[in-house]
Amino acid sequence: MTKIIEPKKQRNIFSRPSSETGIWSWITTVDHKRIGIMYGYAAFFFLLVGGLEALLLRIQLSQPDNNFLSAAEYNAMFTMHGTTMIFLAIMPISAAFFNYLLPLQIGARDVAFPRLNALSFWIFIAGGLFLYSTFLFGTAGAPEGGYLDEEVSRLASAPNGGWFGYQPNAGLKYSPGTAMDYWAIGLQILGIASLVSAFNFITTILNMRTKGMRLMRMPVFTWMTFAVSFLLAFSLPIIAIALFFVTFDRQFGTTFFLTEGGGDPVLWQHLFWLFGHPEVYILILPAFGIVSEVLPTFSRKPLFGYPAIVFAGFGIAFIGFGVWAHHMFASAISPVAQAGFGLSTMIIAVPTGVKIFNWLGTIWGGKLTLNTPMLFALGFIGMFVIGGLSGVTHSVVPADTQQTDTYYIVAHFHYVLFGGALFGIFSGLYFWFPKVWGRMYNETMGKIHFWLMLIGFNVTFGPMHWLGLQGQVRRTWVYAEETNLGFWNLIVTIGAFILAVAILVFMANWIYSRRKGEKAPFDPWDARTIEWSIPSPTPVWNFSKAPEIKSLDDFWHQKYGEDEDGRAVRREGTDELLLKLEEEGLNPDEEIHLPSPSYFPLILAFGLPFLGYAIIYKSVPLALVGVILLLIGGFGWGTEPLEEEFETSEENPDAKESSTYE
Amino acid sequence: MPKNLLPMSDAHAYPHEPTGVETRKLGFWIFLSTEILFFGTLITTFLIFKGRDFPGIKLTDVYDIPFTSVSSFVLLMSSLTMVLAHNALETDDQEKTRVWLLATAMLGAVFLAGQIYEFTEFYHKGFELSTNIFSSTFYVLTGFHGLHVFIGVVLLLALWGVGQRQRGLSLNEGMNLEFIALYWHFVDIVWIVLFTVVYLI
Numbered sequence: 001m002t003k004i005i006e007p008k009k010q011r012n013i014f015s016r017p018s019s020e021t022g023i024w025s026w027i028t029t030v031d032h033k034r035i036g037i038m039y040g041y042a043a044f045f046f047l048l049v050g051g052l053e054a055l056l057l058r059i060q061l062s063q064p065d066n067n068f069l070s071a072a073e074y075n076a077m078f079t080m081h082g083t084t085m086i087f088l089a090i091m092p093i094s095a096a097f098f099n100y101l102l103p104l105q106i107g108a109r110d111v112a113f114p115r116l117n118a119l120s121f122w123i124f125i126a127g128g129l130f131l132y133s134t135f136l137f138g139t140a141g142a143p144e145g146g147y148l149d150e151e152v153s154r155l156a157s158a159p160n161g162g163w164f165g166y167q168p169n170a171g172l173k174y175s176p177g178t179a180m181d182y183w184a185i186g187l188q189i190l191g192i193a194s195l196v197s198a199f200n201f202i203t204t205i206l207n208m209r210t211k212g213m214r215l216m217r218m219p220v221f222t223w224m225t226f227a228v229s230f231l232l233a234f235s236l237p238i239i240a241i242a243l244f245f246v247t248f249d250r251q252f253g254t255t256f257f258l259t260e261g262g263g264d265p266v267l268w269q270h271l272f273w274l275f276g277h278p279e280v281y282i283l284i285l286p287a288f289g290i291v292s293e294v295l296p297t298f299s300r301k302p303l304f305g306y307p308a309i310v311f312a313g314f315g316i317a318f319i320g321f322g323v324w325a326h327h328m329f330a331s332a333i334s335p336v337a338q339a340g341f342g343l344s345t346m347i348i349a350v351p352t353g354v355k356i357f358n359w360l361g362t363i364w365g366g367k368l369t370l371n372t373p374m375l376f377a378l379g380f381i382g383m384f385v386i387g388g389l390s391g392v393t394h395s396v397v398p399a400d401t402q403q404t405d406t407y408y409i410v411a412h413f414h415y416v417l418f419g420g421a422l423f424g425i426f427s428g429l430y431f432w433f434p435k436v437w438g439r440m441y442n443e444t445m446g447k448i449h450f451w452l453m454l455i456g457f458n459v460t461f462g463p464m465h466w467l468g469l470q471g472q473v474r475r476t477w478v479y480a481e482e483t484n485l486g487f488w489n490l491i492v493t494i495g496a497f498i499l500a501v502a503i504l505v506f507m508a509n510w511i512y513s514r515r516k517g518e519k520a521p522f523d524p525w526d527a528r529t530i531e532w533s534i535p536s537p538t539p540v541w542n543f544s545k546a547p548e549i550k551s552l553d554d555f556w557h558q559k560y561g562e563d564e565d566g567r568a569v570r571r572e573g574t575d576e577l578l579l580k581l582e583e584e585g586l587n588p589d590e591e592i593h594l595p596s597p598s599y600f601p602l603i604l605a606f607g608l609p610f611l612g613y614a615i616i617y618k619s620v621p622l623a624l625v626g627v628i629l630l631l632i633g634g635f636g637w638g639t640e641p642l643e644e645e646f647e648t649s650e651e652n653p654d655a656k657e658s659s660t661y662e
Numbered sequence: 663m664p665k666n667l668l669p670m671s672d673a674h675a676y677p678h679e680p681t682g683v684e685t686r687k688l689g690f691w692i693f694l695s696t697e698i699l700f701f702g703t704l705i706t707t708f709l710i711f712k713g714r715d716f717p718g719i720k721l722t723d724v725y726d727i728p729f730t731s732v733s734s735f736v737l738l739m740s741s742l743t744m745v746l747a748h749n750a751l752e753t754d755d756q757e758k759t760r761v762w763l764l765a766t767a768m769l770g771a772v773f774l775a776g777q778i779y780e781f782t783e784f785y786h787k788g789f790e791l792s793t794n795i796f797s798s799t800f801y802v803l804t805g806f807h808g809l810h811v812f813i814g815v816v817l818l819l820a821l822w823g824v825g826q827r828q829r830g831l832s833l834n835e836g837m838n839l840e841f842i843a844l845y846w847h848f849v850d851i852v853w854i855v856l857f858t859v860v861y862l863i
Contacts, residue, residue, distance in 0.1 A: 198696075203692060237702075
């Protein structure tokens with residue numbers, strides 16, 4: 001029978017939260033699965049917001065000389081679209097996958113630091129709300145004699161300096177008002193969230209692996225999580241300092257990036273891209289991990305060249321720190337630097353190509369099941385290759401200086417981040433849907449979603465290549481009729497609306513299948529990794545017994561052996577094994593300790609936005625509120641007993657033996 | 663409390679630690695590795711601007727190396743007292759641990775006082791935060807370090823406070839003396855680099 005030991009109530013600032021259902025149980029949860037789900041929903045919400053912003057941009061550009069949006073509104077929209085999609089949609093959706101899957105894939109009960117995990121999530125929420133509160137409280141002005149003569153609407157009162165906030169444009173002189181401060185401090189807060197989760201995931205992967213889960217037996221998704229966590233841990237401090245400088249420049253009159261006081265605007269570009277390029281891989285590597293799980297499952301073949309794909313992932317992560325200046329070929333860097341960074345940009349295509357060939361090798365000769373996750377994974381490969389190839393063209397410096405700040409660049413990074421990252425993410429959302437919810441998604445709707453998305457995506461971003469080469473400049477609010485750019489811009493806008501419809505189909509499928517979907521077996525895909533060896537939906541305790549791993553793709557090898565020709569043959573007794581696994585998974589016969597929920601991550605996290613407001617408005621009371629929240633959170637956290645006193649259940653007074661896990 | 667139960671802590675011991683390093687300590691090392699990037703970026707910025715020729719008052723016009731050397735010495739000595747606190751706790755000498763902890767915190771506070779005094783002096787000599795790029799990089803770099811020392815002092819005092827409890831401190835639970843010691847030594851080492859880079863070269 002199930003015995004979950006309840007922590008005894010102890011006195012602290014607050015007593016331990018105790019609800020197990022309802023909203024408080026979610027707010028105080030430290031369960032990696034619940035945190036993952038909350039990350040997912042919050043990130044999807046921001047994806048919709050960012051998508052709406054994109055639609056507004058596209059409506060404005062659908063015709064020449066349009067005035068649907070004012071110039072100021074347009075600037076705010078493209079800045080918020082980029083910032084939202086990168087920091088509030090793709091990164092946290094990846095974090096949702098990390099949270100939910102990582103402990104399951106390495107056979108752990110939770111992440112290494114469950115409360116820190118909750119802290120990351122709440123800081124992300126606090127940072128997102130802080131950034132978006134600019135629409136309520138922020139002001140965006142324009143320099144004297146600037147473009148802004150009309151009255152500024154709320155829509156325009158958002159950050160408007162571009163998602164990479166180039167200096168001095170994003171400085172006080174050319175972007176007066178508080179909106180860019182919201183941007184700088186908002187990103188700072190969001191950075192803390194990612195940094196904290198990076199410590200957590202690195203430690204989890206190194207130290208929480210179950211018996212026999214050697215590094216080279218870890219699923220590729222776990223490997224990519226590992227690589228991404230290192231990228232986060234080593235790139236975010238750089239942008240944190242750069243954002244500090246920006247805030248100092250804007251608030252306290254320093255001149256780090258302003259030539260008037262001896263500062264250097266190009267320094268901002270270096271610091272930003274030294275973070276920004278690893279960031280690109282932070283966005284794409286999780287999708288690499290996801291398709292590396294999906295493709296072998298539906299090709300019914302092991303992943304082709306597992307070590308190659310792992311090392312290529314780390315190769316990308318490592319070289320990713322050495323290519324940043326290819327974003328800056330049009331700025332003042334020396335020819336030697338241009339040549340060097342052009343070369344390193346070509347070199348980083350090599351490990352990426354290795355991965356592509358590994359995936360092709362995986363599906364080559366496989367018995368393919370073309371269901372929704374597989375279609376998205378295949379779509380991912382195709383779209384990512386296009387995006388990758390247009391990326392390599394940027395390594396040719398003379399060509400790049402022509403392409404810089406045109407729609408060609410916009411096309412390139414959308415092929416990588418939408419056709420790449422987001423397709424991979426959708427593949428994963430469908431793939432693990434049964435594991436998370438215990439129900440199957442609707443396959444027909446899933447396929448409609450895929451085809452609409454593939455078509456809509458290419459109609460949207462394909463024409464941007466030639467629009468860019470024809471000279472349409474990025475971030476311009478209007479174009480003249482005589483430029484003859486109108487036709488393709490209209491097509492692009494139509495594509496954007498097809499994408500919107502595709503997202504609606506996805507949402508309908510999700511809502512329908514969550515309630516009415518078929519009950520899912522725990523291993524619906526005949527999958528390979530151990531998260532499929534436990535019941536669906538995943539029980540709170542994950543594994544009732546710590547699994548012991550004997551090989552790569554351990555679950556597969558439990559189910560399948562080989563015949564003389566090396567073909568996979570289902571072992572005798574596999575059906576019994578599966579029945580036994582399900583029975584065991586639902587009924588752990590050991591005492592299980594789960595991490596206790598806590599209020600303090602929430603309190604600590606919501607201290608940060610107050611400090612942000614305090615800096616912007618130079619307000620001591622707000623700073624005090626922030627500091628007090630931080631102190632309560634920190635003190636409560638520190639004094640919350642690490643070792644709970646457990647009540648031993650009546651039926652089992654000698655909990656000693658059974659509680660030692662293993 | 664029963665000792666036989668699996669401790670359900672932030673870092674729960676499930677089921678073993680393949681690296682052989684305690685989970686919380688491992689997490690802390692990773693945190694410190696990112697701190698290197700923080701200071702690395704600041705120091706790089708400082709060095710980039712140090713080489714530039716820009717008119718106006720410079721650090722070399724206002725600083726007082728003997729004074730800063732003394733306060734640096736004080737900070738370095740605090741690492742010694744930190745080690746002594748750790749040693750005392752290893753032999754479970756609670757009283758000595760508390761004394762050395764308090765001594766470390768006090769030395770840290772003296773260093774901070776020295777920094778505040780120094781900043782005020784510079785300020786009066788016209789070397790303000792926004793005077794020019796040299797003053798900005800100086801204040802942000804050393805100020806960021808000062809903030810770390812300040813947090814360290816707060817942590818040390820908190821640890822000292824926790825040590826007043828009946829049970830005293832222990833090496834492997836709660837607000838861990840070892841982590842705070844790691845942090846403190848790290849901040850000290852950073853200061854050695856900063857002192858060299860900012861004042862000496």
